[in-house]
Amino acid sequence: MARAQVPVLKVAHLKKAYGDHVIVRDFNLEVWPGDAVALTGRNGAGKSTILRCLVGADQPDSGSIRLGGEALRESNPVVRRQLATVIDDLDFFPDLSVVEHLDLLARAHGLPEPEIAVDAILHEVQLVPQSGQLPGTLSSGQRRRLALATAFVRPRQLLVLDEPEQRLDVEGVEWLAGRLLADRKDGLAIVLASHDPYLVEQVATRTVRVGEQ
Numbered sequence: 001m002a003r004a005q006v007p008v009l010k011v012a013h014l015k016k017a018y019g020d021h022v023i024v025r026d027f028n029l030e031v032w033p034g035d036a037v038a039l040t041g042r043n044g045a046g047k048s049t050i051l052r053c054l055v056g057a058d059q060p061d062s063g064s065i066r067l068g069g070e071a072l073r074e075s076n077p078v079v080r081r082q083l084a085t086v087i088d089d090l091d092f093f094p095d096l097s098v099v100e101h102l103d104l105l106a107r108a109h110g111l112p113e114p115e116i117a118v119d120a121i122l123h124e125v126q127l128v129p130q131s132g133q134l135p136g137t138l139s140s141g142q143r144r145r146l147a148l149a150t151a152f153v154r155p156r157q158l159l160v161l162d163e164p165e166q167r168l169d170v171e172g173v174e175w176l177a178g179r180l181l182a183d184r185k186d187g188l189a190i191v192l193a194s195h196d197p198y199l200v201e202q203v204a205t206r207t208v209r210v211g212e213q
Contacts, residue, residue, distance in 0.1 A: 006066075006068065007030040007031055007032050008032060008067065008068060008082075008158050008189035009054070010066045011050075011063065011066075012028055012063055013026050014062075014064075014065065015061050016046070016049050016058065016061055017061055023046045023049045024053075027050060027063070027210075029191075031189045031190075032189065033157070033189055034185070034187050036180065037204065037205070037206055038193070038194060038200045039051070039191065040193075040194075040208070040210065041209050041211045045210045047162070048162050048193060050210065051160055052087060054072070054191060055083060055160050056072055056073065057088075068082055081155065083158050083160065084150075084154055085151065085159070085161070086151050088162070092143075093135075094135070097133060097134055098122070098127055098133055098134075098135065098146055101135070101150065102118045102121060102122065105154050109154040110155075111155070121152055122149070124175075125146070125148060127146060140167045141167045141168060141172065144168055144172075145172070152179070158189045158190075159183070159188055161190070161192040161193070161194075164194065164199075165194060165199050178202075180192075181202055190203065192204075
C-alpha cells in the first residue's frame with residue numbers, strides 16, 4: 001500500500017518551558033496512517049506536556065506542529081475534523097445525559113446515522129444502563145469509558161490519549177487495547193502516553209522515550 005504523501009502528524013523542534021524550567025526540548029515526531037506511537041518515560045519527563053501541545057491545549061514556545069499538512073490551530077475546522085483526544089478528565093455538560101453528550105458529538109461531526117453510531121458505542125463501552133444518567137452520577141471508571149466514547153463516536157484521523165487506561169479494570173484495558181489495535185489496522189494514527197506495559201505492547205508500533213534527549 002502506497003504511503004500518504006504527508007504524515008498525519010509532524011512535530012519539529014518542539015520546545016516548551018514554564019519560566020526557566022524547560023519541560024520539552026527539541027522534540028521531533030512523524031506519525032503516519034496506521035502508526036501507534038507510545039510516549040514512555042518517567043513521571044515529569046514531559047509526556048503530558050507534549051500531548052497537550054499536540055491538541056492545542058498548550059502553546060509551544062517554539063517549533064511547529066502540522067496535522068495533515070495544516071498548521072495546528074484548534075480553531076481550524078480541518079484540524080477539528082481530524083483530531084480526537086482524551087488527555088484530561090473532561091468537563092461534561094452537567095445537564096446533558098450520557099446519551100445526549102454522545103448524540104450531540106455525533107450530530108456536530110455530521111455522522112449520517114447518529115442514532116445508530118451512538119447506540120453502538122454505548123454498547124461497546126458498556127454504558128447502556130447508564131445512558132440516561134448525568135455524567136456527575138457515574139463512577140470514575142464509567143466516566144473514563146464515557147470520555148473514551150466521546151473520541152470513538154466521531155470521525156478522526158489522529159487519536160491522542162494520555163494514560164487512557166486510568167481507572168479501567170483489567171477487562172476494560174483489554175477492551176481498549178483491542179479497540180485501538182483494530183482502529184490502527186484500519187489506518188488510524190495514534191499517539192498515546194501510558195504506564196500500562198500490556199496496552200503499549202498490544203497497540204504501539206513504536207515507542208519514543210521522552211526526557212532522555
